Structures are given as structure tokens and as C-alpha cells.
Amino acid sequence: MIRKIRHKGLRLFYENGETKGIGQNHIKRIRIILARLDISANSADMDLPGLRLHPMKGKLKGFHAVDVSGNWRIIFRFDENGDAADVDLIDYH
Numbered sequence: 834m835i836r837k838i839r840h841k842g843l844r845l846f847y848e849n850g851e852t853k854g855i856g857q858n859h860i861k862r863i864r865i866i867l868a869r870l871d872i873s874a875n876s877a878d879m880d881l882p883g884l885r886l887h888p889m890k891g892k893l894k895g896f897h898a899v900d901v902s903g904n905w906r907i908i909f910r911f912d913e914n915g916d917a918a919d920v921d922l923i924d925y926h
Contacts, residue, residue: 835871836912839921843867843907855922859901863922866899866907874915898925 838844842854847867852860866884873879876897880886884899889908898906901922909920 834916835867835920836916837918837920839919840923843920843922856902856905859905862901863907866901867920870907870909870917870920873911873917875911876909879909 835847838847840854843863845851845853846855846860846863855863869879869881876886876888879897879899886897886899888894889896889898893908896908896910896919898908901907904925906923906925907920908923909917912918
């Protein structure tokens with residue numbers, strides 16, 4: 834289950850389907866990622882073909898990322914209860 838989403842546009846999309854605040858060309862892919870993240874209990878559950886799951890380094894150590902498109906990634910971590918937390922949509926570069 835997703836507990837906390839940092840990105841306001843991503844949170845509105847997850848909660849009520851509002852697409853303002855996220856790229857229109859990313860909606861389908863983000864919907865797939867959030868649905869999978871919502872049923873996942875650990876980062877390995879997100880290791881699907883095409884998502885390119887990878888651990889983050891540096892100041893984001895402890896987070897994992899999956900590809901949305903181009904430089905855009907959804908990053909997340911799992912808390913001690915197995916819930917996704919601190920989900921964010923970032924421009925990687």
C-alpha cells in the first residue's frame with residue numbers, strides 16, 4: 834500500500850485521478866507504476882520488465898527508482914510495515 838506521496842501532482846492523480854501537475858504523455862505509464870507500487874510489499878516486487886528498477890545512491894540512498902520516460906523517474910522506499918513511502922516523481926538529471 835502507498836502511504837505517502839511527496840509530489841503534489843502525483844498524489845492528486847493517485848487519490849482522485851486528477852492529471853494536473855503531471856505530464857500528459859506520462860499518465861498511462863504512471864498509472865501502471867502506481868498500481869503495481871500499491872500492491873507491492875518490497876522493492877523486488879517492482880522489478881518488472883521495462884521498469885528498470887534500480888537502487889539510488891548518495892543523498893537518496895535507501896530509495897529505489899523505476900523509469901517513467903526519458904529523465905523522469907518515480908522514486909520510493911518501503912517502510913518497516915512493507916508500505917511504500919516518500920513516493921516522488923523526479924527529473925533525474
